[in-house]
Amino acid sequence: MGVLWTFLGASSIMVFLDVMYRRLAAPDSKVAELTARILGIESEASMKALTTWGPIVTAIIGVGLVYFAFWTAEKHTGQPGERSRMKPILHALAACAGLGFLGWLMTRRGFESRWFYLLLYGLSASAWLFKQLKDRSPGWVGRLGAFVVVTGLFILVTLNYFPDGYSWSKELSLIMLLxxxxxGASVCAHEGKHIQVGALKKVVPPSMARWTEALGYLTTAAFCLFMALLGYAYAKQALQLEGRFEQTNIPDWVATIAVPFAFAMTMIRYVGSAISAILGGSYGAPPEEEALVAATQAKKGAEG
Structure with a gap:
Protein backbone atom coordinates (compact mmCIF):
# COMPACT_ATOMS: atom_id res chain seq x y z
CA MET A 1 0.00 0.00 0.00
CA GLY A 2 2.91 2.34 0.62
CA VAL A 3 3.91 2.19 -3.04
CA LEU A 4 0.36 2.97 -4.14
CA TRP A 5 0.13 5.96 -1.82
CA THR A 6 3.51 7.18 -3.08
CA PHE A 7 2.34 6.95 -6.69
CA LEU A 8 -0.90 8.76 -5.88
CA GLY A 9 0.92 11.48 -3.97
CA ALA A 10 3.47 12.02 -6.72
CA SER A 11 0.73 12.11 -9.36
CA SER A 12 -1.28 14.67 -7.39
CA ILE A 13 1.77 16.88 -6.84
CA MET A 14 2.73 16.85 -10.52
CA VAL A 15 -0.77 17.74 -11.69
CA PHE A 16 -1.01 20.48 -9.06
CA LEU A 17 2.32 21.95 -10.14
CA ASP A 18 1.25 21.88 -13.78
CA VAL A 19 -1.95 23.77 -12.96
CA MET A 20 -0.10 26.27 -10.78
CA TYR A 21 2.54 26.88 -13.43
CA ARG A 22 -0.06 27.53 -16.12
CA ARG A 23 -1.86 29.96 -13.82
CA LEU A 24 1.32 31.76 -12.78
CA ALA A 25 2.71 31.98 -16.29
CA ALA A 26 -0.59 32.82 -18.03
CA PRO A 27 -0.87 36.46 -19.12
CA ASP A 28 -4.64 36.44 -18.60
CA SER A 29 -6.82 35.14 -15.82
CA LYS A 30 -9.68 32.77 -16.58
CA VAL A 31 -10.72 33.01 -12.94
CA ALA A 32 -11.11 36.78 -13.23
CA GLU A 33 -13.12 36.36 -16.43
CA LEU A 34 -15.43 33.83 -14.78
CA THR A 35 -15.82 36.03 -11.68
CA ALA A 36 -16.71 38.99 -13.88
CA ARG A 37 -19.43 36.97 -15.57
CA ILE A 38 -20.86 35.85 -12.23
CA LEU A 39 -20.84 39.38 -10.80
CA GLY A 40 -22.10 40.92 -14.02
CA ILE A 41 -19.05 43.13 -14.52
CA GLU A 42 -18.84 44.45 -18.07
CA SER A 43 -16.99 47.78 -17.96
CA GLU A 44 -13.30 47.81 -18.77
CA ALA A 45 -12.40 49.82 -15.65
CA SER A 46 -14.16 47.37 -13.33
CA MET A 47 -12.53 44.44 -15.09
CA LYS A 48 -9.11 46.04 -14.68
CA ALA A 49 -9.75 46.62 -10.98
CA LEU A 50 -10.90 43.02 -10.58
CA THR A 51 -7.78 41.74 -12.33
CA THR A 52 -5.58 43.93 -10.14
CA TRP A 53 -7.16 43.33 -6.75
CA GLY A 54 -8.38 39.78 -7.31
CA PRO A 55 -4.98 38.09 -6.86
CA ILE A 56 -4.26 40.24 -3.79
CA VAL A 57 -7.53 39.31 -2.12
CA THR A 58 -7.00 35.66 -3.06
CA ALA A 59 -3.51 35.74 -1.54
CA ILE A 60 -4.86 37.25 1.70
CA ILE A 61 -7.55 34.57 1.91
CA GLY A 62 -4.92 31.91 1.24
CA VAL A 63 -2.69 33.21 4.04
CA GLY A 64 -5.70 33.24 6.34
CA LEU A 65 -6.52 29.62 5.51
CA VAL A 66 -2.92 28.56 6.12
CA TYR A 67 -2.95 30.34 9.47
CA PHE A 68 -6.26 28.71 10.36
CA ALA A 69 -4.76 25.29 9.59
CA PHE A 70 -1.78 25.87 11.89
CA TRP A 71 -4.00 27.44 14.56
CA THR A 72 -6.30 24.40 14.50
CA ALA A 73 -3.33 22.04 14.76
CA GLU A 74 -1.92 24.00 17.69
CA LYS A 75 -5.30 24.04 19.40
CA HIS A 76 -5.80 20.28 19.20
CA THR A 77 -2.24 19.11 19.86
CA GLY A 78 -0.93 21.52 22.45
CA GLN A 79 -1.72 21.44 26.15
CA PRO A 80 -4.03 24.19 27.45
CA GLY A 81 -1.20 25.90 29.31
CA GLU A 82 1.38 25.42 26.57
CA ARG A 83 -0.49 26.81 23.55
CA SER A 84 1.20 29.70 21.83
CA ARG A 85 -0.48 32.46 19.86
CA MET A 86 2.66 33.40 17.97
CA LYS A 87 3.59 29.88 16.89
CA PRO A 88 0.74 29.47 14.34
CA ILE A 89 1.46 32.95 12.97
CA LEU A 90 5.16 32.21 12.50
CA HIS A 91 4.43 28.84 10.95
CA ALA A 92 1.87 30.35 8.58
CA LEU A 93 4.25 33.13 7.51
CA ALA A 94 7.07 30.64 6.96
CA ALA A 95 4.82 28.32 4.94
CA CYS A 96 3.48 31.15 2.79
CA ALA A 97 6.97 32.52 2.24
CA GLY A 98 8.16 29.07 1.18
CA LEU A 99 5.23 28.60 -1.19
CA GLY A 100 5.77 32.06 -2.61
CA PHE A 101 9.44 31.31 -3.19
CA LEU A 102 8.57 28.06 -4.97
CA GLY A 103 6.02 29.89 -7.11
CA TRP A 104 8.63 32.50 -7.99
CA LEU A 105 11.07 29.76 -9.00
CA MET A 106 8.47 28.17 -11.27
CA THR A 107 8.13 31.38 -13.27
CA ARG A 108 11.88 31.74 -13.86
CA ARG A 109 12.60 30.73 -17.43
CA GLY A 110 16.14 29.61 -16.68
CA PHE A 111 15.03 27.35 -13.84
CA GLU A 112 14.08 24.05 -15.48
CA SER A 113 11.42 21.79 -14.06
CA ARG A 114 13.93 19.01 -13.33
CA TRP A 115 15.69 21.24 -10.84
CA PHE A 116 12.39 22.24 -9.31
CA TYR A 117 11.41 18.60 -8.76
CA LEU A 118 14.85 17.86 -7.33
CA LEU A 119 14.42 20.78 -4.93
CA LEU A 120 11.01 19.52 -3.80
CA TYR A 121 12.34 16.00 -3.37
CA GLY A 122 15.34 17.30 -1.44
CA LEU A 123 13.16 19.27 0.98
CA SER A 124 10.76 16.37 1.54
CA ALA A 125 13.56 13.82 1.82
CA SER A 126 15.44 15.98 4.31
CA ALA A 127 12.41 16.18 6.59
CA TRP A 128 11.82 12.42 6.31
CA LEU A 129 15.50 11.65 6.89
CA PHE A 130 15.63 13.88 9.96
CA LYS A 131 12.61 12.10 11.44
CA GLN A 132 14.11 8.67 10.78
CA LEU A 133 17.44 9.57 12.38
CA LYS A 134 15.69 11.20 15.32
CA ASP A 135 13.22 8.39 16.10
CA ARG A 136 15.32 5.39 15.01
CA SER A 137 12.28 3.15 15.12
CA PRO A 138 12.67 -0.58 14.36
CA GLY A 139 13.73 -1.16 10.77
CA TRP A 140 15.13 2.33 10.25
CA VAL A 141 18.40 1.01 8.81
CA GLY A 142 16.55 -0.89 6.10
CA ARG A 143 14.46 2.16 5.31
CA LEU A 144 17.60 4.25 4.98
CA GLY A 145 19.05 1.71 2.55
CA ALA A 146 15.89 1.83 0.45
CA PHE A 147 16.01 5.63 0.65
CA VAL A 148 19.52 5.70 -0.81
CA VAL A 149 18.47 3.47 -3.72
CA VAL A 150 15.28 5.42 -4.44
CA THR A 151 17.12 8.74 -4.23
CA GLY A 152 19.77 7.59 -6.68
CA LEU A 153 17.17 6.36 -9.16
CA PHE A 154 15.14 9.55 -8.82
CA ILE A 155 18.17 11.75 -9.48
CA LEU A 156 19.16 9.62 -12.48
CA VAL A 157 15.69 9.73 -14.02
CA THR A 158 15.18 13.41 -13.26
CA LEU A 159 18.44 14.62 -14.75
CA ASN A 160 18.30 12.45 -17.86
CA TYR A 161 14.63 12.01 -18.74
CA PHE A 162 12.56 14.89 -17.32
CA PRO A 163 11.57 17.27 -20.17
CA ASP A 164 11.47 21.04 -19.83
CA GLY A 165 8.34 22.74 -18.56
CA TYR A 166 5.57 21.22 -16.48
CA SER A 167 2.84 20.23 -18.93
CA TRP A 168 4.42 16.80 -19.46
CA SER A 169 3.48 15.88 -15.89
CA LYS A 170 -0.08 15.13 -17.00
CA GLU A 171 1.12 12.27 -19.18
CA LEU A 172 3.28 10.79 -16.45
CA SER A 173 0.57 11.19 -13.82
CA LEU A 174 -1.94 9.40 -16.06
CA ILE A 175 0.48 6.49 -16.45
CA MET A 176 1.01 6.35 -12.70
CA LEU A 177 -2.73 6.57 -12.08
CA LEU A 178 -3.29 3.62 -14.41
CA GLY A 184 -4.88 -1.41 -6.19
CA ALA A 185 -7.24 -4.11 -7.46
CA SER A 186 -4.58 -6.70 -6.68
CA VAL A 187 -4.05 -5.29 -3.19
CA CYS A 188 -7.81 -5.35 -2.56
CA ALA A 189 -7.85 -9.02 -3.57
CA HIS A 190 -5.12 -9.68 -1.01
CA GLU A 191 -6.99 -7.87 1.76
CA GLY A 192 -10.47 -9.11 0.83
CA LYS A 193 -11.79 -5.64 0.06
CA HIS A 194 -13.60 -6.51 -3.18
CA ILE A 195 -17.39 -6.66 -3.16
CA GLN A 196 -18.63 -10.19 -2.54
CA VAL A 197 -22.09 -11.73 -2.80
CA GLY A 198 -22.77 -13.29 0.59
CA ALA A 199 -26.23 -14.74 -0.10
CA LEU A 200 -24.83 -18.10 -1.25
CA LYS A 201 -22.79 -18.51 1.93
CA LYS A 202 -25.95 -18.41 4.03
CA VAL A 203 -27.68 -21.29 2.22
CA VAL A 204 -24.69 -23.59 1.70
CA PRO A 205 -24.18 -26.24 4.40
CA PRO A 206 -21.17 -25.54 6.64
CA SER A 207 -19.47 -28.72 5.42
CA MET A 208 -19.53 -27.39 1.84
CA ALA A 209 -18.78 -23.75 2.64
CA ARG A 210 -15.04 -23.90 2.05
CA TRP A 211 -15.49 -25.71 -1.27
CA THR A 212 -18.04 -23.23 -2.61
CA GLU A 213 -15.86 -20.37 -1.42
CA ALA A 214 -12.86 -21.88 -3.20
CA LEU A 215 -14.97 -22.32 -6.34
CA GLY A 216 -15.89 -18.65 -6.24
CA TYR A 217 -12.24 -17.65 -5.91
CA LEU A 218 -11.23 -19.92 -8.79
CA THR A 219 -14.00 -18.51 -11.00
CA THR A 220 -12.73 -15.01 -10.31
CA ALA A 221 -9.18 -16.17 -11.00
CA ALA A 222 -10.30 -17.57 -14.37
CA PHE A 223 -11.84 -14.22 -15.27
CA CYS A 224 -8.63 -12.44 -14.25
CA LEU A 225 -6.66 -14.86 -16.44
CA PHE A 226 -8.91 -14.03 -19.38
CA MET A 227 -8.42 -10.29 -18.82
CA ALA A 228 -4.66 -10.79 -18.41
CA LEU A 229 -4.51 -12.56 -21.78
CA LEU A 230 -6.47 -9.76 -23.44
CA GLY A 231 -4.20 -7.20 -21.81
CA TYR A 232 -1.15 -9.12 -22.96
CA ALA A 233 -2.39 -9.09 -26.56
CA TYR A 234 -3.03 -5.35 -26.35
CA ALA A 235 0.36 -4.65 -24.75
CA LYS A 236 2.10 -6.81 -27.35
CA GLN A 237 0.46 -4.80 -30.11
CA ALA A 238 1.52 -1.54 -28.46
CA LEU A 239 5.07 -2.88 -28.22
CA GLN A 240 5.12 -3.73 -31.92
CA LEU A 241 3.76 -0.33 -32.95
CA GLU A 242 6.54 1.38 -30.96
CA GLY A 243 4.33 4.34 -30.12
CA ARG A 244 5.42 6.95 -27.60
CA PHE A 245 3.79 9.65 -25.55
CA GLU A 246 4.21 13.03 -27.16
CA GLN A 247 5.79 15.08 -24.38
CA THR A 248 7.58 12.57 -22.16
CA ASN A 249 8.65 10.23 -25.00
CA ILE A 250 7.71 7.29 -22.76
CA PRO A 251 6.82 4.16 -24.77
CA ASP A 252 3.11 3.34 -24.88
CA TRP A 253 3.70 -0.17 -23.60
CA VAL A 254 4.81 1.22 -20.22
CA ALA A 255 1.18 2.13 -19.59
CA THR A 256 -0.55 -0.79 -21.31
CA ILE A 257 1.58 -3.45 -19.63
CA ALA A 258 -0.07 -2.49 -16.34
CA VAL A 259 -3.24 -4.31 -17.44
CA PRO A 260 -1.84 -7.86 -17.92
CA PHE A 261 0.61 -7.49 -15.04
CA ALA A 262 -2.03 -6.42 -12.51
CA PHE A 263 -4.62 -8.98 -13.64
CA ALA A 264 -1.99 -11.73 -13.50
CA MET A 265 -1.10 -10.74 -9.94
CA THR A 266 -4.77 -10.64 -9.00
CA MET A 267 -5.29 -14.10 -10.53
CA ILE A 268 -2.42 -15.51 -8.46
CA ARG A 269 -3.87 -13.96 -5.32
CA TYR A 270 -7.29 -15.49 -5.96
CA VAL A 271 -5.75 -18.90 -6.60
CA GLY A 272 -3.97 -18.51 -3.27
CA SER A 273 -7.27 -17.50 -1.66
CA ALA A 274 -8.92 -20.65 -3.05
CA ILE A 275 -6.17 -22.87 -1.65
CA SER A 276 -6.37 -21.07 1.67
CA ALA A 277 -10.15 -21.52 1.80
CA ILE A 278 -9.84 -25.27 1.18
CA LEU A 279 -7.24 -25.57 3.94
CA GLY A 280 -9.36 -23.52 6.34
CA GLY A 281 -7.22 -20.38 6.20
CA SER A 282 -8.23 -16.75 5.85
CA TYR A 283 -6.01 -15.43 3.05
CA GLY A 284 -8.01 -13.04 0.88
CA ALA A 285 -11.06 -13.25 3.13
CA PRO A 286 -12.94 -10.09 4.14
CA PRO A 287 -11.67 -8.57 7.42
CA GLU A 288 -14.71 -9.69 9.42
CA GLU A 289 -14.41 -13.27 8.14
CA GLU A 290 -10.68 -13.26 8.80
CA ALA A 291 -11.33 -12.26 12.41
CA LEU A 292 -13.96 -15.00 12.68
CA VAL A 293 -11.55 -17.62 11.36
CA ALA A 294 -8.86 -16.48 13.78
CA ALA A 295 -11.30 -16.66 16.69
CA THR A 296 -12.44 -20.15 15.65
CA GLN A 297 -8.87 -21.39 15.40
CA ALA A 298 -8.03 -19.88 18.78
CA LYS A 299 -11.08 -21.58 20.31
CA LYS A 300 -10.05 -24.93 18.85
CA GLY A 301 -6.54 -24.46 20.18
CA ALA A 302 -7.86 -23.68 23.65
CA GLU A 303 -10.13 -26.72 23.61
CA GLY A 304 -7.33 -28.95 22.37
Missing part, protein backbone atom coordinates in the same frame (compact mmCIF):
# COMPACT_ATOMS: atom_id res chain seq x y z
CA UNK A 179 -0.73 1.54 -12.54
CA UNK A 180 -2.16 2.56 -9.17
CA UNK A 181 -5.68 1.61 -10.21
CA UNK A 182 -4.81 -1.87 -11.44
CA UNK A 183 -2.30 -2.63 -8.70
Missing amino acids: WVGFL
Whole structure:
Protein backbone atom coordinates (compact mmCIF):
# COMPACT_ATOMS: atom_id res chain seq x y z
CA MET A 1 0.00 0.00 0.00
CA GLY A 2 2.91 2.34 0.62
CA VAL A 3 3.91 2.19 -3.04
CA LEU A 4 0.36 2.97 -4.14
CA TRP A 5 0.13 5.96 -1.82
CA THR A 6 3.51 7.18 -3.08
CA PHE A 7 2.34 6.95 -6.69
CA LEU A 8 -0.90 8.76 -5.88
CA GLY A 9 0.92 11.48 -3.97
CA ALA A 10 3.47 12.02 -6.72
CA SER A 11 0.73 12.11 -9.36
CA SER A 12 -1.28 14.67 -7.39
CA ILE A 13 1.77 16.88 -6.84
CA MET A 14 2.73 16.85 -10.52
CA VAL A 15 -0.77 17.74 -11.69
CA PHE A 16 -1.01 20.48 -9.06
CA LEU A 17 2.32 21.95 -10.14
CA ASP A 18 1.25 21.88 -13.78
CA VAL A 19 -1.95 23.77 -12.96
CA MET A 20 -0.10 26.27 -10.78
CA TYR A 21 2.54 26.88 -13.43
CA ARG A 22 -0.06 27.53 -16.12
CA ARG A 23 -1.86 29.96 -13.82
CA LEU A 24 1.32 31.76 -12.78
CA ALA A 25 2.71 31.98 -16.29
CA ALA A 26 -0.59 32.82 -18.03
CA PRO A 27 -0.87 36.46 -19.12
CA ASP A 28 -4.64 36.44 -18.60
CA SER A 29 -6.82 35.14 -15.82
CA LYS A 30 -9.68 32.77 -16.58
CA VAL A 31 -10.72 33.01 -12.94
CA ALA A 32 -11.11 36.78 -13.23
CA GLU A 33 -13.12 36.36 -16.43
CA LEU A 34 -15.43 33.83 -14.78
CA THR A 35 -15.82 36.03 -11.68
CA ALA A 36 -16.71 38.99 -13.88
CA ARG A 37 -19.43 36.97 -15.57
CA ILE A 38 -20.86 35.85 -12.23
CA LEU A 39 -20.84 39.38 -10.80
CA GLY A 40 -22.10 40.92 -14.02
CA ILE A 41 -19.05 43.13 -14.52
CA GLU A 42 -18.84 44.45 -18.07
CA SER A 43 -16.99 47.78 -17.96
CA GLU A 44 -13.30 47.81 -18.77
CA ALA A 45 -12.40 49.82 -15.65
CA SER A 46 -14.16 47.37 -13.33
CA MET A 47 -12.53 44.44 -15.09
CA LYS A 48 -9.11 46.04 -14.68
CA ALA A 49 -9.75 46.62 -10.98
CA LEU A 50 -10.90 43.02 -10.58
CA THR A 51 -7.78 41.74 -12.33
CA THR A 52 -5.58 43.93 -10.14
CA TRP A 53 -7.16 43.33 -6.75
CA GLY A 54 -8.38 39.78 -7.31
CA PRO A 55 -4.98 38.09 -6.86
CA ILE A 56 -4.26 40.24 -3.79
CA VAL A 57 -7.53 39.31 -2.12
CA THR A 58 -7.00 35.66 -3.06
CA ALA A 59 -3.51 35.74 -1.54
CA ILE A 60 -4.86 37.25 1.70
CA ILE A 61 -7.55 34.57 1.91
CA GLY A 62 -4.92 31.91 1.24
CA VAL A 63 -2.69 33.21 4.04
CA GLY A 64 -5.70 33.24 6.34
CA LEU A 65 -6.52 29.62 5.51
CA VAL A 66 -2.92 28.56 6.12
CA TYR A 67 -2.95 30.34 9.47
CA PHE A 68 -6.26 28.71 10.36
CA ALA A 69 -4.76 25.29 9.59
CA PHE A 70 -1.78 25.87 11.89
CA TRP A 71 -4.00 27.44 14.56
CA THR A 72 -6.30 24.40 14.50
CA ALA A 73 -3.33 22.04 14.76
CA GLU A 74 -1.92 24.00 17.69
CA LYS A 75 -5.30 24.04 19.40
CA HIS A 76 -5.80 20.28 19.20
CA THR A 77 -2.24 19.11 19.86
CA GLY A 78 -0.93 21.52 22.45
CA GLN A 79 -1.72 21.44 26.15
CA PRO A 80 -4.03 24.19 27.45
CA GLY A 81 -1.20 25.90 29.31
CA GLU A 82 1.38 25.42 26.57
CA ARG A 83 -0.49 26.81 23.55
CA SER A 84 1.20 29.70 21.83
CA ARG A 85 -0.48 32.46 19.86
CA MET A 86 2.66 33.40 17.97
CA LYS A 87 3.59 29.88 16.89
CA PRO A 88 0.74 29.47 14.34
CA ILE A 89 1.46 32.95 12.97
CA LEU A 90 5.16 32.21 12.50
CA HIS A 91 4.43 28.84 10.95
CA ALA A 92 1.87 30.35 8.58
CA LEU A 93 4.25 33.13 7.51
CA ALA A 94 7.07 30.64 6.96
CA ALA A 95 4.82 28.32 4.94
CA CYS A 96 3.48 31.15 2.79
CA ALA A 97 6.97 32.52 2.24
CA GLY A 98 8.16 29.07 1.18
CA LEU A 99 5.23 28.60 -1.19
CA GLY A 100 5.77 32.06 -2.61
CA PHE A 101 9.44 31.31 -3.19
CA LEU A 102 8.57 28.06 -4.97
CA GLY A 103 6.02 29.89 -7.11
CA TRP A 104 8.63 32.50 -7.99
CA LEU A 105 11.07 29.76 -9.00
CA MET A 106 8.47 28.17 -11.27
CA THR A 107 8.13 31.38 -13.27
CA ARG A 108 11.88 31.74 -13.86
CA ARG A 109 12.60 30.73 -17.43
CA GLY A 110 16.14 29.61 -16.68
CA PHE A 111 15.03 27.35 -13.84
CA GLU A 112 14.08 24.05 -15.48
CA SER A 113 11.42 21.79 -14.06
CA ARG A 114 13.93 19.01 -13.33
CA TRP A 115 15.69 21.24 -10.84
CA PHE A 116 12.39 22.24 -9.31
CA TYR A 117 11.41 18.60 -8.76
CA LEU A 118 14.85 17.86 -7.33
CA LEU A 119 14.42 20.78 -4.93
CA LEU A 120 11.01 19.52 -3.80
CA TYR A 121 12.34 16.00 -3.37
CA GLY A 122 15.34 17.30 -1.44
CA LEU A 123 13.16 19.27 0.98
CA SER A 124 10.76 16.37 1.54
CA ALA A 125 13.56 13.82 1.82
CA SER A 126 15.44 15.98 4.31
CA ALA A 127 12.41 16.18 6.59
CA TRP A 128 11.82 12.42 6.31
CA LEU A 129 15.50 11.65 6.89
CA PHE A 130 15.63 13.88 9.96
CA LYS A 131 12.61 12.10 11.44
CA GLN A 132 14.11 8.67 10.78
CA LEU A 133 17.44 9.57 12.38
CA LYS A 134 15.69 11.20 15.32
CA ASP A 135 13.22 8.39 16.10
CA ARG A 136 15.32 5.39 15.01
CA SER A 137 12.28 3.15 15.12
CA PRO A 138 12.67 -0.58 14.36
CA GLY A 139 13.73 -1.16 10.77
CA TRP A 140 15.13 2.33 10.25
CA VAL A 141 18.40 1.01 8.81
CA GLY A 142 16.55 -0.89 6.10
CA ARG A 143 14.46 2.16 5.31
CA LEU A 144 17.60 4.25 4.98
CA GLY A 145 19.05 1.71 2.55
CA ALA A 146 15.89 1.83 0.45
CA PHE A 147 16.01 5.63 0.65
CA VAL A 148 19.52 5.70 -0.81
CA VAL A 149 18.47 3.47 -3.72
CA VAL A 150 15.28 5.42 -4.44
CA THR A 151 17.12 8.74 -4.23
CA GLY A 152 19.77 7.59 -6.68
CA LEU A 153 17.17 6.36 -9.16
CA PHE A 154 15.14 9.55 -8.82
CA ILE A 155 18.17 11.75 -9.48
CA LEU A 156 19.16 9.62 -12.48
CA VAL A 157 15.69 9.73 -14.02
CA THR A 158 15.18 13.41 -13.26
CA LEU A 159 18.44 14.62 -14.75
CA ASN A 160 18.30 12.45 -17.86
CA TYR A 161 14.63 12.01 -18.74
CA PHE A 162 12.56 14.89 -17.32
CA PRO A 163 11.57 17.27 -20.17
CA ASP A 164 11.47 21.04 -19.83
CA GLY A 165 8.34 22.74 -18.56
CA TYR A 166 5.57 21.22 -16.48
CA SER A 167 2.84 20.23 -18.93
CA TRP A 168 4.42 16.80 -19.46
CA SER A 169 3.48 15.88 -15.89
CA LYS A 170 -0.08 15.13 -17.00
CA GLU A 171 1.12 12.27 -19.18
CA LEU A 172 3.28 10.79 -16.45
CA SER A 173 0.57 11.19 -13.82
CA LEU A 174 -1.94 9.40 -16.06
CA ILE A 175 0.48 6.49 -16.45
CA MET A 176 1.01 6.35 -12.70
CA LEU A 177 -2.73 6.57 -12.08
CA LEU A 178 -3.29 3.62 -14.41
CA TRP A 179 -0.73 1.54 -12.54
CA VAL A 180 -2.16 2.56 -9.17
CA GLY A 181 -5.68 1.61 -10.21
CA PHE A 182 -4.81 -1.87 -11.44
CA LEU A 183 -2.30 -2.63 -8.70
CA GLY A 184 -4.88 -1.41 -6.19
CA ALA A 185 -7.24 -4.11 -7.46
CA SER A 186 -4.58 -6.70 -6.68
CA VAL A 187 -4.05 -5.29 -3.19
CA CYS A 188 -7.81 -5.35 -2.56
CA ALA A 189 -7.85 -9.02 -3.57
CA HIS A 190 -5.12 -9.68 -1.01
CA GLU A 191 -6.99 -7.87 1.76
CA GLY A 192 -10.47 -9.11 0.83
CA LYS A 193 -11.79 -5.64 0.06
CA HIS A 194 -13.60 -6.51 -3.18
CA ILE A 195 -17.39 -6.66 -3.16
CA GLN A 196 -18.63 -10.19 -2.54
CA VAL A 197 -22.09 -11.73 -2.80
CA GLY A 198 -22.77 -13.29 0.59
CA ALA A 199 -26.23 -14.74 -0.10
CA LEU A 200 -24.83 -18.10 -1.25
CA LYS A 201 -22.79 -18.51 1.93
CA LYS A 202 -25.95 -18.41 4.03
CA VAL A 203 -27.68 -21.29 2.22
CA VAL A 204 -24.69 -23.59 1.70
CA PRO A 205 -24.18 -26.24 4.40
CA PRO A 206 -21.17 -25.54 6.64
CA SER A 207 -19.47 -28.72 5.42
CA MET A 208 -19.53 -27.39 1.84
CA ALA A 209 -18.78 -23.75 2.64
CA ARG A 210 -15.04 -23.90 2.05
CA TRP A 211 -15.49 -25.71 -1.27
CA THR A 212 -18.04 -23.23 -2.61
CA GLU A 213 -15.86 -20.37 -1.42
CA ALA A 214 -12.86 -21.88 -3.20
CA LEU A 215 -14.97 -22.32 -6.34
CA GLY A 216 -15.89 -18.65 -6.24
CA TYR A 217 -12.24 -17.65 -5.91
CA LEU A 218 -11.23 -19.92 -8.79
CA THR A 219 -14.00 -18.51 -11.00
CA THR A 220 -12.73 -15.01 -10.31
CA ALA A 221 -9.18 -16.17 -11.00
CA ALA A 222 -10.30 -17.57 -14.37
CA PHE A 223 -11.84 -14.22 -15.27
CA CYS A 224 -8.63 -12.44 -14.25
CA LEU A 225 -6.66 -14.86 -16.44
CA PHE A 226 -8.91 -14.03 -19.38
CA MET A 227 -8.42 -10.29 -18.82
CA ALA A 228 -4.66 -10.79 -18.41
CA LEU A 229 -4.51 -12.56 -21.78
CA LEU A 230 -6.47 -9.76 -23.44
CA GLY A 231 -4.20 -7.20 -21.81
CA TYR A 232 -1.15 -9.12 -22.96
CA ALA A 233 -2.39 -9.09 -26.56
CA TYR A 234 -3.03 -5.35 -26.35
CA ALA A 235 0.36 -4.65 -24.75
CA LYS A 236 2.10 -6.81 -27.35
CA GLN A 237 0.46 -4.80 -30.11
CA ALA A 238 1.52 -1.54 -28.46
CA LEU A 239 5.07 -2.88 -28.22
CA GLN A 240 5.12 -3.73 -31.92
CA LEU A 241 3.76 -0.33 -32.95
CA GLU A 242 6.54 1.38 -30.96
CA GLY A 243 4.33 4.34 -30.12
CA ARG A 244 5.42 6.95 -27.60
CA PHE A 245 3.79 9.65 -25.55
CA GLU A 246 4.21 13.03 -27.16
CA GLN A 247 5.79 15.08 -24.38
CA THR A 248 7.58 12.57 -22.16
CA ASN A 249 8.65 10.23 -25.00
CA ILE A 250 7.71 7.29 -22.76
CA PRO A 251 6.82 4.16 -24.77
CA ASP A 252 3.11 3.34 -24.88
CA TRP A 253 3.70 -0.17 -23.60
CA VAL A 254 4.81 1.22 -20.22
CA ALA A 255 1.18 2.13 -19.59
CA THR A 256 -0.55 -0.79 -21.31
CA ILE A 257 1.58 -3.45 -19.63
CA ALA A 258 -0.07 -2.49 -16.34
CA VAL A 259 -3.24 -4.31 -17.44
CA PRO A 260 -1.84 -7.86 -17.92
CA PHE A 261 0.61 -7.49 -15.04
CA ALA A 262 -2.03 -6.42 -12.51
CA PHE A 263 -4.62 -8.98 -13.64
CA ALA A 264 -1.99 -11.73 -13.50
CA MET A 265 -1.10 -10.74 -9.94
CA THR A 266 -4.77 -10.64 -9.00
CA MET A 267 -5.29 -14.10 -10.53
CA ILE A 268 -2.42 -15.51 -8.46
CA ARG A 269 -3.87 -13.96 -5.32
CA TYR A 270 -7.29 -15.49 -5.96
CA VAL A 271 -5.75 -18.90 -6.60
CA GLY A 272 -3.97 -18.51 -3.27
CA SER A 273 -7.27 -17.50 -1.66
CA ALA A 274 -8.92 -20.65 -3.05
CA ILE A 275 -6.17 -22.87 -1.65
CA SER A 276 -6.37 -21.07 1.67
CA ALA A 277 -10.15 -21.52 1.80
CA ILE A 278 -9.84 -25.27 1.18
CA LEU A 279 -7.24 -25.57 3.94
CA GLY A 280 -9.36 -23.52 6.34
CA GLY A 281 -7.22 -20.38 6.20
CA SER A 282 -8.23 -16.75 5.85
CA TYR A 283 -6.01 -15.43 3.05
CA GLY A 284 -8.01 -13.04 0.88
CA ALA A 285 -11.06 -13.25 3.13
CA PRO A 286 -12.94 -10.09 4.14
CA PRO A 287 -11.67 -8.57 7.42
CA GLU A 288 -14.71 -9.69 9.42
CA GLU A 289 -14.41 -13.27 8.14
CA GLU A 290 -10.68 -13.26 8.80
CA ALA A 291 -11.33 -12.26 12.41
CA LEU A 292 -13.96 -15.00 12.68
CA VAL A 293 -11.55 -17.62 11.36
CA ALA A 294 -8.86 -16.48 13.78
CA ALA A 295 -11.30 -16.66 16.69
CA THR A 296 -12.44 -20.15 15.65
CA GLN A 297 -8.87 -21.39 15.40
CA ALA A 298 -8.03 -19.88 18.78
CA LYS A 299 -11.08 -21.58 20.31
CA LYS A 300 -10.05 -24.93 18.85
CA GLY A 301 -6.54 -24.46 20.18
CA ALA A 302 -7.86 -23.68 23.65
CA GLU A 303 -10.13 -26.72 23.61
CA GLY A 304 -7.33 -28.95 22.37
